[in-house]
Amino acid sequence: MNRLTTRTGVSSGRGLLSIGILCLLLGLPLRSIAADSRAAGALDNWLEQQSRIKTWTADVVQVRKLKSLARPLEARGKVWFAHPNRFRWVMGDPPRTIAVRTREQLLVIYPRFKRVEQYPIGDVSNPAWKQVLALLEVGFPSDADAFRERYELLSGTKDHEAWRFELQPIEKEAQRLLKQVRLEVSLEAYVLRATELVFPDGSIMRNQFSRHRLNPEVSPGTFDYDIGEDYKVVQPLRSK
Amino acid sequence: MKRTHIWIAFVALIGLGLGFARLQIDVDVFNLLPAGSRMVDGLKLFQRNFGSTQELIISLRTADPEKTAQATRSLAEELKRSGLTSRVIWRSPFHGDPAQLAELLAYSWYNQPPEKFEALVRKLQAGRLAGTIGETIERMATSLQPQEVARLSYDPLALSDLAASMSTLAAGAGSDPFASGDGTFRIMFVSAVDETAGFWTYRRWVAKVSETIATWKPSLPFDNPMTIRITGNPAFVSETGSSLMKDILLAAVGTLLMVAGLFWVVHRRWIPLAWLVALLVLVLTITVSLGSLILGTLNAVSLGFAAILMGLAADYALILYQEFRAAPGDSPIRTRNTVAPSILWAALTTAGAFFMIGLSSLPGLTQLGILVGVGILVAAGIMLTAFLPAIAGRVRPDTANGAETRWITGVMSLGSRTAWVITILAAVVCLAVLVGRLPAVDYGTRNLGPKESSAMAALQEIQRDIGGHDDDLWLIVEGADEGDVAHRMISTGRMLDRSVDEKLLAGYSMPEALWPRPDAQQMNRNHARLAVARLPAVTEAAVRAGYMTESLVLTEHAFAAWKRFSETDGVVWPSHPGSKWVFEKFAGNDSGRLLVLGRLEAAPTSNPAGLQELAGRIYTETGGLVFGWSLLSESLLEIMARDIRRVLIPMGVVLLLLLGAAFRNAGEVTLSIVTLGFSLLCLMSIMALAGWSWNLMNVMALPLLFGAGVDYSIHIQFAMRRYRGDMARVRRTVGRAILLCGASTAAGFGSLGLASNAGLASLGRVCAAGIIITSLIAVFLLPAWWQTLQRKTHNQIILEAP
Known part of the structure; x- marks a missing residue:
């Protein structure tokens, strides 16, 4: 792996020397200035690429590393995304959990228990609800500015096949729910390869995407869900 | 004879001592609320029996979440060490x-x-x-x-x-009930060691907790700016009670000083002034002692009687003094005998009016009525027996005619015709104002508390940054044992479900899963x-x-x-401390009856009448009490309307009977009633113009104004009889005394207008305006009405008068 942080864009010259001394006095890491700018540029490229996506599908392997368990948990599934923020996640085979963002709400469906949870899109003040949305949306930002307002780039590294970004939620409130977000993006096409969410308790959830399809035809019904009559519908954010 | 006096004095002293030994003052805001209302019963049950009512909530804010957490932990430990608290909960137990x-x-x-x-x-x-x-x-x-x-x-x-x-x-x-989303703001729950709830206990405790916080703050290892605030029920009770006590004491002392000051300005005699003040203090002392013996614990609001009583008691002394000045040749006994009928009838009638207030649903008002009633009788007795004999040698004869400025002489000699013109003009203006706009009736409960409340500001900050802790609508279900409560809770739950379906409620929460089910x-x-x-x-x-x-x-x-x-x-039942803390939030025990607390959320489209109807249905079917400050306001409207019927009608009847007995003349009784009605008409117009509204506290002004109006009208009409319709002389003697009394009492009440308690401030304003209006009408208009009446009835009374 070629860490970008080993390169420096600083050359000799009195002006630059004085900047260097100033930076040393202020404790600023000179080498990371250039490195971060490269990583930030790469992240911008990815964000720009994401904003151009109309639809996107992929298979996903979700790996969860929990402190209380001796071995990681793994689940397989599929993801559909449509600009600007519609998505559908299906986890498990046969499906155990389905998350669909419809026009007005997020539905989390548990087919085995014939249970549907409804979360109104307008109400994102509940912390648990924010966590669920972050988990599902972090890899699909449709608005680069909004993404930059929510996440701060900590570092970016590059190897022969991918960029790896480490980001941190900017809001302290968000940091209490989500410690870090890691994104893995392919070098050439800036295609999302994986997302990794690090929670404050140290547990990690990694979504590894494969068999990507960019702008495929996606049936509009994909982002809706016909709730069967035998399903129990609950609204967890409402009191009884 | 002397020995008898000594014995009487001795027994009186013992009586006074017993009264003061029993004296207890109740300043709890909940006890100011009217009895016999389900809303109030619910609030009182809530106040007495659920853990959160015994807890202070202390909030801390810094700019840094780590520092806030560190400070919160440190303060929690400091409070535990201080021995001031039985428990501090600053994070999930x-x-x-x-x-x-x-x-x-x-x-x-x-x-x-x-x-x-x-x-x-x-x-x-x-x-x-x-x-x-x-x-x-x-x-x-x-x-x-x-x-x-x-x-x-x-x-x-x-x-x-x-x-x-x-x-x-x-x-x-997912939300942390102890911290804001960004962690910079945290709260902790601090329980009192002493579980007896009450103003005095809370006030001492809150003061000690505040002192501990002030001492602890400099010990923090960082100097970030930090805001610490205190709220919770003990803070509210302490703050409200303290402001109430301060306001009432200030009003009483203010009235006494005003009486003394005005007496000095008008008469400039030290010895009579000193006697007046001493006798007023004696009247107050005896009344408090008697009140304590009769009523036991005295409600703080009822202590407002002091200002009212001093205003009325000073009347008797001032009338005696003025009469004595006007007839310098008479002995004190003769003057007293001349004035005694008017003072005694005035005292009896006014006391009767105030005793009728005892029928009110408001505990503070009830006690106030009884205290003023008792005090007036005491004052009449003391002033008649003790005032003139003690100061007789010090009274300066009334040679005022020459000394009075021309305008005062002019005003005092106001003719009958001018008085009638003023009467008609005032009546027309007042009616015009009231046709356009009546004073509003504000039956909300915010007038019970301070105008600016630091505890309320702290609570609002918590509601904004953390959420919860509101006081929208509550439900208490009670039963003989756990099984009975569970059964009633299920029945109530079914009714609440229906109300949610009917869109009356947006939702509700009942601790059904946590309440013990003995059979299960x-x-x-x-x-x-x-x-x-x-x-x-x-x-x-x-x-x-x-x-x-x-x-x-x-x-x-x-x-x-x-x-x-x-x-x-x-x-x-769960036994761990954390579980106990959680259960105290919804489980209570009131004298052996088990209680469970639920929370209701009214639908945005619901109206108070619908919620009242639901509360009535739940009470009828399951005995559950639905209550909340918002519904209380609605319920108070009914109580105020009921009180008007229950208090004012009997009061009117008693007044009529007593006035009839005093005057034995229908015309003069009518004039007294007209004086009251005209005063009320003018007061209502001034309230409408000033944008003042009637509220739970200032309705107390009505009995006071009735009492004062009757008092003044009796004095004036008896004086008119004595002086055979000589209006100028009546005004210079009794009228002058009444104006002096009215001015001093109004000034005392006016000082309440600056009170920190919103209700008391409005009471002060209304009383001050009412007293001034009543005294002006009694002194300047009533004599003219009386004269006209007597002319129409062929001067019978003037001819019959001694």
Whole structure:
């Protein structure tokens, strides 16, 4: 792996020397200035690429590393995304959990228990609800500015096949729910390869995407869900 | 004879001593509320029986979440060390203690319908155990909710699903009830050591807690700006009571000073002034002592009687003094005998009016009426017997005619025609104003508290930054035992469900899953024993499925709790301190009756009448009390209307009878009533013009104005008889005294207008305006009305007068 942080864009010259001394006095890491700018540029490229996506599908392997368990948990599934923020996640085979963002709400469906949870899109003040949305949306930002307002780039590294970004939620409130977000993006096409969410308790959830399809035809019904009559519908954010 | 006097004095002193020994002052705002209202009963039950009412909430804010957390922990430890508190909760009581959480979970299962607990036990049996744990693992692998994953990662049997499904816990799932989202703002709950609720206890305690905080603050290892605020019920009670006490004492002292000051300005005699003040203080002392003997604990609002009584008692002294000045040749006894009928009838009538206020639903107003009534009789007796003899040699004869400025002489000699023109003009203007706009009736409860409340500001900050802690609508269901409460709670729940369907309520939360179910617990005892026997197998299966041994602590503690429950006779309640704290929020015990507290959320489209109707239905069918400050306002409107019928009508009848007995003349009785009515008309117009409204506190102005109006009208009409219709002379003697009294009393009440308590301030304003109006009407208009009446009735009274 070629860490970008080993390169420096600083050359000799009195002006630059004085900047260097100033930076040393202020404790600023000179080498990371250039490195971060490269990583930030790469992240911008990815964000720009994401904003151009109309639809996107992929298979996903979700790996969860929990402190209380001796071995990681793994689940397989599929993801559909449509600009600007519609998505559908299906986890498990046969499906155990389905998350669909419809026009007005997020539905989390548990087919085995014939249970549907409804979360109104307008109400994102509940912390648990924010966590669920972050988990599902972090890899699909449709608005680069909004993404930059929510996440701060900590570092970016590059190897022969991918960029790896480490980001941190900017809001302290968000940091209490989500410690870090890691994104893995392919070098050439800036295609999302994986997302990794690090929670404050140290547990990690990694979504590894494969068999990507960019702008495929996606049936509009994909982002809706016909709730069967035998399903129990609950609204967890409402009191009884 | 002398020995008899000594004995009387001795007995009176003992009586005074006994009265003061019994004296207790009640400043609790809840006791200011009217009796006989379900809303008030509910609020009082809530106040007395639920843990949160005994807790201070202290909030801390810095710019840095770490610093806030550090300061909160440090203050919590400091308060624990101080011995001022029995408990400080600054984070979830279950934090870092799986035993406490496990007990609550185990209890919840033990409280479930037996078939549900039995189903759980079946899932632990040999053939199904691996599948049960495998299902939890699969849920962890596929759940989209990080919180659910975190929870199940320490709970292979998914026992905590039960807690997550409880409405009371799920409503705020994921949010920290002790901190704002960004962590810069935190709160802690501090319980008093002394569990007896009350103003004096709370005031001392809140002051000591504040002192401890002030001493602790400099010890912090950082100097970030930090804001600390205190709220919670004890802070509210302390703040409201303190401001009430201060306001009332200031009003009483203010009135006394005003009486003394005005007396000095007008008469400039030290000895009579000193006697006047001394006798007023004596009247107050005797009245407080008698009041304490008759009523026991005195409500702070009733202490407002002091200002009213001093205003009225000073009348008697000033009238005596003025009469004595006007007839310098008379002996004190002769003057007293001349004035005594008017003073005694005035005292009797006014006291009768105030005694009628005892029928009011407002406890403070009831006591105020009785105290003023008693005080007036005491004052009349003392002033008639003790005032003139003591000062006779010090009174300067009334040679004022020459000394008075021309305009005063002009005003005092106001002719009958001019008085009638003023009467007609005033009546027309007032009616015109009132036709356009009547004073509003504000039956809200905000007037019971201070205008600016630091406790309220602190609570609003918590509601804004953390949420909850509001006081929208509450429900208390009571019963003889746990089973009775549970049964009533289920019935009430069905009614609430219907109300949600009818869009009257947006939702509600009742601790149905947590309230003990004796029948279910009895049947679950055997299931618990069977479950406990499976613990080794559960541990082995969980480890085999991938759980670390140390992640099974919660499960082990839950099984241990089931073991304990199954060995317990009778109804099981959770015993860990954390659980107790949680249960105190919704479970109470009022004199042996068990209570459970629920919270209702009114639908945005609901109206108070609909909610009142729901409250009535719930009360009729299940005995449950629905209450809340918003509904209280609605209920107070009914009470105020009822009081107007219950107090004012009998008061009017008694007044008529007493006035009839005093004057024995229908015309003069009518004039007294007209004086009252005209004063009220003018007052209402001024209120309408000034934008003042009637409220729960300033309705007390009405009896005062009735009392003062009757008092003044009796004095003036008796004086008109004495001086055979000589209006100028009546005004210069009794009129002058009444104006002096009115001015001093109004000034005393006017000082209440600056009170920090919103209700008292409005009471002060209305009383001051009312007293001035009444005294002006009595002195300047009533004599003209009287003269006209006598002319129309052929001067009978003038001719008959001595």
